[in-house]
Amino acid sequence: MSVLDILKERGFIQQLTHEDEIAELLDKEKITFYIGFDPTADSLHVGHFLGMMVMAHMQQAGHRPVCLIGGATAMIGDPSGKTDMRKMLTREDIEHNGERFKKQMQRFIDFSDDKALMMNNADWLLQLNYVEFIRDIGIHFSVNRMLTAECFKQRMDKGLSFLEFNYMLMQGYDFLELNRRCNCIMQMGGDDQWSNILAGADLIRRKEGKPAYGLTFTLLATSDGRKMGKTEKGALWLDAEKTSPYDFYQYWRNIDDADVEKCLALLTFLPMDEVRRLGALQDKEINTAKKTLAFEVTKLIHGQAEAEKAQQAAEALFGGAGSLENVPTVSIASTLIGTKLLDVLAGTGIVASKSEGRRLIQQGGLYIGDIKVADPDFLLAADLLENNSLLIRKGKKTYHRIIVE
Template identity: 80%
Template sequence: MSVVDTLQERGFIQQLTHEEEIKELLAKEKITFYVGFDPTADSLHVGHFLAMMSMAHMQRAGHRPICLIGGGTAMVGDPSGKSDMRKMLTEDDIRHNGERFKKQLQRFIDFSDGKAIMANNAEWLMELNYVQFLREIGVHFSVNRMLTAECFKQRLERGLSFLEFNYMLMQAYDFLELHRRYNCAMQLGGDDQWSNILQGVDLIRRKESNPAYGLTFTLLTTSDGRKMGKTEKGAVWLDAEKTSPYDFYQYWRNIDDADVEKCLALLTFLPMDEVRRLGSLTDKEVNIAKKILAFEVTKLIHGEEAAFKSQQAAEALFGGAGALDNAPTVTIEPALISTKLLDVLAFTGIVTSKSEGRRLIIQGGLYIGNNKITDTETLLSPDMFEDNGLLVRKGKKNYHRIVIQS
């Protein structure tokens, strides 16, 4: 089975520029390919997960990945899928974010002995001569054709800056530059990058008279079309300091039943026979598949020990077994005892605001242990604590532990 067959069977592939050529090429040769990451934050998030998995599958099949940090393009901003212009970053921000990305990518990609390359397009984009760039690259782009691209159509009504209009040329030039430097033959990206990828493929064929290819993978969405990786707290990050391993585990443990098989196929390396077996489970048995999904995904991102501890914490909270020490825990000073429970919950961040806490109480969604809190004026009293700790439950599945500082 070729890597294209693997990616198709697992549900990755959305579009291919030259399907038969790509299948033959990847089956017979080992190529260099690239995926771009805009360093607009100091951590990757769940939205990048498919790109990381696709790169890992390709490398396992013997192909060499280039992880391209968009240090130059991040100074401009990609309009794809965006309703507003992106915030401008400093060079120091971009450098710092790129370093953080590499640490996270190393869980998936082997960079030793030249098996993978980490590149930054600032290396060539920041030194470009604008007139020379227009003469060499801009001459090959049709404005009429560019304006038909989905990424631009979405922005035209609200306003598209000339700065962002250049993004497509810059990304196409990245592909050309990587082709020249590393013999890069293929770009992979999310399906929202299809228009940009086509331009890069076309530019290499025009400038170098060499074949080049593009492949897009499906975006990670729920069965009803919503993007995955969003919670009430915001994005689900791959950095343990931004999204704890426990919260990461719980995100996957609580996904809709209809999304379990797809996520097992896309986000784990479990054999497809096992994926299909787990995906066929119904009713209460689907929870078995969800637990396996949550463990496998957390293990990939945070390591086996963190996955095991997160699993233990979940069992402790939901099944009455395991170690509560692994549950999300906040520590308070003794002086907060006998103050308003609502104030303590807001102060510790268990609720995002006092108004959220009031809504929870009014709607019957806040518990201390097994006791429902019904009064917004309830005080945090010493008798709520057992062994110096108490358990707060928001809704059905969101638990936190409060302990008193000794």
Template identity: 65%
Template sequence: MNVFDTLKERGFIKQTTHEDEIRDLLGKESVTFYIGFDATADSLHVGHFLQLMAMAHLQRAGHRPIALLGGGTTMVGDPTGKTDMRKMLTVEDIQHNAECFKGQMKRFLDFSDDKAIMENNANWLMNLEYIPFLREVGRHFSVNRMLTAECFKSRMEKGLSFLEFNYMIMQAYDFVELHKRYGCKLQLGGDDQWSNIIAGADLIRRVEGDSAYGMTFTLLTNSEGKKMGKTESGAVWLDAEKFSPYEFYQYWRNVADADVKNCLSLLTFIEMDEVERLASLEGSEINKAKEVLAYEVTKIVHGEEEAKKAQEAAKALFGKGAMAGSIPCTEIAKADIADGMDILTLLTTTSLAASRSEARRLVQQGGVSINDEKIKEIEFKITEDNFEDDSLMIRKGKKVYHQVKIG
């Protein structure tokens, strides 16, 4: 099967500049393509993961990915989807974040023997001379047309800085550089990048006189149209230190029934016949599909060993109520509970609540249990008697578990 058809069947493709031409190109030759990743944090997240899965599908079909780190573009900040200007990061922070991205990307793509390329747009953007760049590249951009782009239009009321206004031109220039250096013909990205992608393809045609193409992917959303990859505590990161493999497994184990097929299609390599079978399960049987989803996604991101540990921890927890080693854990000193530790302090210490007022609301709403017993009073104190084998289990809501051990 042409990989274009594979991506379409699995639900990746949202928009294309030239659908028939792109499909023909991917069917008859090895195509060098790229996706850009601005280094705005020290870990990739679930939104990036969807794009890395698309890159992996293309690489498996014989095409060559370029993972472009945004060492230069992150200095400016993409205004897309933001109501205010992004926080300005230092050069050192951006370099650190880019190094973190490098390590994570190597889990998903094969960079050996030139099968994939990792580049950084700081290599050309940071050394540009302003006036020559304006004359050679800026003259090809119509301000009137740029202002109609969704990434800028949504910011016009609150204000768009001239710094951010340059972002589209910089991303378009990235495509030109990658075309010159590596013969890159295709730029991919999330659908929110459509305006930037078509600007790059158009710039190559104007400057180089060559054909270039763009394609966007659907954003990872649930059945209600809301972006997935967020929890009460923040983003679902791919870094095990920021979001543990157990928490990661539990996130996918707890998706809504209506989202199982979409997640299996986009975030695993399971054949579509099996995806259809799993997604068709009804009632309590759908939980089997969710367990497959959670295991497969955790295996891809964190490795088979961590996926097995998370799966076993979940089974132990929900099957027997046992204390399982892969569940997030906080150690406290015995001295801290000698006179009793109030439940609000415990919730903030374990980061299950961001503040005492949030912890108070959780208890008052019946959202906190200790060892499967609901806590009803905000004055409740934890003592050594609550621990069995120096361990206790807190449950927040129905699905968030946290283990506390006496150190």
């Protein structure tokens, strides 16, 4: 089975520029392709995960990925969909974030011996003379055609900045530059990048007289169209310091039944026969599939040992087996016994703020073990402790352990 067939069978592919040519190309040759990542944070999040899986499947078939860091974009701050300007990043910030990305990607991608490359578009975009750029590149872009692109149409009502309008030219130039530097002939990205990918492929054909190709993959969304990867704490990060392996495991363990088979296909390397078998399970048996999904995805991101710890913690909390040692844990001083529980929870970060804690209590969602906390002034008493520890539950499934030193 070709890599294109694999990507199709697993549900990745949304659109291709030249399907028959791409099928023959990927089957008979080893190509260089790229996917872009903006380094606006020091960790990748689950929205990047799907692109990393595409890169891994392609590399396993012998093709070479280029992970392009959008250093130039990050230095000016991309305003798309934002009401406030993003934090301006320095080159040092961007280099640091890029190295963090590379470390996370190395679980999937082999960067040894130029089998994969990490490049930064700041290396060429920041050197451009604007007048020369517009004369050389802008002449190949039709404003009328650009305004029909979905990415621009969605912004017309709210206002489209000149910076955003230039973004298509910049991304198209990235593709051209990578084609010249390392013979990159295909750009891949989420389906929201389709117009930009088309523009880049067209620019290469016009400037270089050579074929170039584009492919988009599905965006990671739930069965009812909601963006996947949002938690009560914000994004689902791939960095263990930002999202613990336990919280990461629990996110996948608790996804909707309707999303299990799709996530198994997209986010694990399990054979498709096994994916379909697990996806066909019904009622309570679907929990077996969810446990498999949670373990496999956590293993890919955090490694086998952390996946096993997260699994054991979940079993201890929900199955009556396993070890509580791996449940998210904070320590407090014994001097806090007798103070307000809400102060302790806010001080340890178990709740983001006292006001959030009060809302949780008012909604009946805070428990000590199986005891519901109904009073915002509830005191943390010594007789609540068991083996010098306390198990806090938020809602139905979020647990934290407090240890009194």
